[in-house]
Amino acid sequence: MTVSMLVERGQVISLISATAETFDAEDVGGEAIAECLGVKPPVSWPPEHNDPATRDWMRGLLADHPDEPGYVGWYMIAQNRLVGVCGFKGPPNIWGEVEIGYSVVEAEHRKGYGVEAAGLLMARAFRDPRVSLVTAETMPARIASQKVLARCGFTHVGGYFDPEQGQVMRFEVGRPG
Template sequence: MLEIKAERLKLVALDARLAGLQSRAPEAFFEALGVQSEASWPPELMDKSAMDWCEEQLSAQPDAEGWYFWAFIWPGFMSGMDRLVGGGGFKGPPDQNGAVEIGYSMLVSFREQGLATEAVNALVEWAFSSGQVREVVAETLPHLIASQRVLEKTGFVETGSREEDGMKILRFALQREKAAA
């Protein structure tokens, strides 16, 4: 398994097998990750169609592990058991311009503890260290202030907005040169 170690978190990249377990056999998914069962899994915005899409992408591109979903695990949380606290990752490998889009979501009980910021930092560092990524972009909704704060704390700057289905979407970006500075 592809892993990133952060200060308080371990991030595990899903492969096609883990992605399939996540949507079809959650208990087997938790067991495979070595984490406590989470009744509130998955976090917001990670619905069944997103999980199925992730599995399809990883099945079609097994060498793209790391460019899709990562599980955010808090090792030895208060109970001594590892806890699955959130997830996120990228919407695929870098495009021809060296850009990837990042997304993330935390379980409600693990928000406002700096864990999302820690996970986003770790994912951004991993992407830039690949040598394939020049820019990481993110989109969020105007009312998701906590998500915007995560992006700002990790060095992203707002670069504009767009409309989709009558809804305004804010766009943020972080370039490798600025992250290294």
């Protein structure tokens, strides 16, 4: 089955959009998803926060928004190798907000992939005139994630307490200009 995938290219990484087919391959493992994407397999798979329940949730987003596949999951590719995932938690809401997330396999940490992926997602979002604000959430203990967001121009604007996750920090960046 051939499915058209969207691509966003950066200086070091490229992003390839997820499809139902890629989620199915990912359920098999790192080798299968790499083969589906036509890249080298990851050092390890999956990255943190990318479990079967997350993929099922993403499949639901794809089904609910078939005309907006760019607002779901993306795969991070560096040096023709799968290094992580990133994406949106759906298309813009009625206030023009989208939320992003990202996760890099541990062996590929501290190489700038998260920063570039977040930047590519932001640029993609702001090309859509409906988007006025990009948000992201992380936990207080996730210092590296906070640094990624700061390097991308996000501002910490508060947070909330989640009974399952504990304290959650919220970050935002508005449309430039």
